[in-house]
Amino acid sequence: MNCLIVDDEPIAQDILKGFVAQVDYLHLRGVCSNANEAFVLTQNESIDLIFLDINMPGIDGMALAKIIPSEIKVIFTTAYREYAKEGFDLEATDYLLKPIAFERFLKAVAKVRKHPTPAKETERPQFIFVRQDRKMEKIAFDEINYVESYADYLKIHLVEKTLLVRESMSNFEKKLPADQFIRFHRSFIGRLAAIEYYTHEYIQIHGQALTISRSYKNEVLERLQQFE
Known part of the structure; x- marks a missing residue:
């Protein structure tokens, strides 16, 4: 499963990179410090999952989640609990509050593996x-x-x-x-x-x-x- 880390904090990036390295079915395809970089990468790489911070300079994580291809799963990673309802609305796979425990990280990525995004042609009418x-x-x-x-x-x-x-x-x-x-x-x-x-x-x-x-x-x- 190809994944992408999007966070403007180097420490948070390093923590998530360490977590991803411990999960054999996750393959890190890039680490971005802002939403612009991440959006370009999603257009040029096959990305299945994004670990996405919310409060970033420029375009924030919520805005990015609205414009990336719908088949890409999103796990929000943030220090702010108040964005949880909007995360619900965007149908994020999970919403992780910093500091993130590895056990909680594993639970989140397991949900992506258990419920992969169906192919577009088989999506049901809304x-x-x-x-x-x-x-x-x-x-x-x-x-x-x-x-x-x-x-x-x-x-x-x-x-x-x-x-x-x-x-x-x-x-x-x-x-x-x-x-x-x-x-x-x-x-x-x-x-x-x-x-x-x-x-x-x-x-x-x-x-x-x-x-x-x-x-x-x-x-x-x-x-x-x-x-x-």
């Missing part, structure tokens, strides 16, 4: 159609805040409105991309990028505090903590 009255209405996944079970129906809470659909939660869950959504209760599925904050008891989405059930708690917390 929307579904649901029945509304006598028509099928298109819903983009990034418009969904959360889905709520409601008797024999589902309430699909969108950014601008709520739809009522006659369908089971389990069947609807199969239609959602697992890397963008998380089920945390028999009655709730949430979009990861819509989460405002969470505790061990509930997840807040769009101003609503939604309970994490006991049966889902361990799995949910483990997944959310990957972004800390």
Whole structure:
């Protein structure tokens, strides 16, 4: 797996280079001190993964993550916790806070190896159609805040409105991309990028505090903590 380190701090570069050298399936293709250098390298080299700092002079890491090819995986490496939500929105593989422990680094790169980027031609559409009255209405996944079970129906809470659909939660869950959504209760599925904050008891989405059930708690917390 070809990787790239992008960080303006020499000490941080050296730490990451040492980590990469200890993982036999990672092949370092370059070390860049700014986003401009990194962008040029992604155009000329076959890069699978970038370890990307955020707070850099000129173009920052978030801006770079938006313009590189979508098939390149990103693991953010930063000293700033407050960028985590934006990292969610950009669908980064992981978000590592400095100082980074080697064990945490290994956990992050293992996720890239476990979930490689699918080929472009096999990527699924980022929307579904649901029945509304006598028509099928298109819903983009990034418009969904959360889905709520409601008797024999589902309430699909969108950014601008709520739809009522006659369908089971389990069947609807199969239609959602697992890397963008998380089920945390028999009655709730949430979009990861819509989460405002969470505790061990509930997840807040769009101003609503939604309970994490006991049966889902361990799995949910483990997944959310990957972004800390």
